[in-house]
Amino acid sequence: MSRFEVRIAGQGGQGIVTAGVMIGRAASVFGGKNVTLTQSYGPESRGGASKVEVIVSDEKVHYPKIRKPNVVAIMSQEAYQKNLEDLNGNAIVVLDSGMVQEDSSNHARVYHVPATRIAESLGKRIVASMVMVGAIIGLTNILDSGFVENAVAKYTPRGTEQLNLNAFKSGREYAQKLLQEQGVTSQQG
């Protein structure tokens, strides 16, 4: 794939930006791609809305705003209400099922992944966003899984590498099971 766009949205303190940075590093350092990463935050940095958008391309990215996201991952109810409006029909939507109540199933390709619950079972709620990265990779072909594992091992804080890798793998495996239940091997975003 020559270009893909990912949006991850939730609240401050959920590691949203870190998740985007990890995808960006995996794509640039290990995948040899060009990356543009945009983060937005309001005055209330804790508890307020948090969003990251990552564009990965073979070519230089001139327009940093996402136009047709391939994947949108949502980790809070507020983010759910704000971040699904501009989707095209092909976008894959991943909801943190412990954090988001779906209003109506108005989007065809919605997957429910209990990212925060999985993170809690691993011992640290903060790695929920890394579970979500795993789910994104498990559901799509956007990036080689090994590139992301390399990035997680290299760029997460010392002492937390294994926890983050476990979170990533748990999310990927959960997503792969969801696809198997549907009889699909992988979605094209």
Added chain:
Amino acid sequence: MSRFEVRIAGQGGQGIVTAGVMIGRAASVFGGKNVTLTQSYGPESRGGASKVEVIVSDEKVHYPKIRKPNVVAIMSQEAYQKNLEDLNGNAIVVLDSGMVQEDSSNHARVYHVPATRIAESLGKRIVASMVMVGAIIGLTNILDSGFVENAVAKYTPRGTEQLNLNAFKSGREYAQKLLQEQGVTSQQG
């Protein structure tokens, strides 16, 4: 000022993104503003081009690409050639004078700050970008200096706070001297 735009450009390893993050944190956490921060990087993350664009606004930012930068800080020759094309006449340009040779003085408001040399004199070349943040704040009214000091104290790695604060203050003082020599107290970006 209700909105300002800052671009900082240089090479990987110069702390370009960190400089942008510090301005963004100062503006959001301590200044109560909305911030959008966009970073771009190519496959060669070390030594390759690095750029960060920060938009600070009283209102939510809907378009993350800089349109009329108030300040552009340049820390490498390659970045100099790439990042001055779209400037309006009012933009303040700050060049790291040890790193950038000016081709021609085609822009009215260029300031030369030896950010890397100042950082070296403080003992760590990596804080050059924090010297540059100080120069940006010293040359403009975009942000209260105290907000940035708070952000530097809070968000730089433990043990490096004082070094980073010194770098910031050195850059600000250097810029203030430049303005005094011109008989100006502060530039409006």
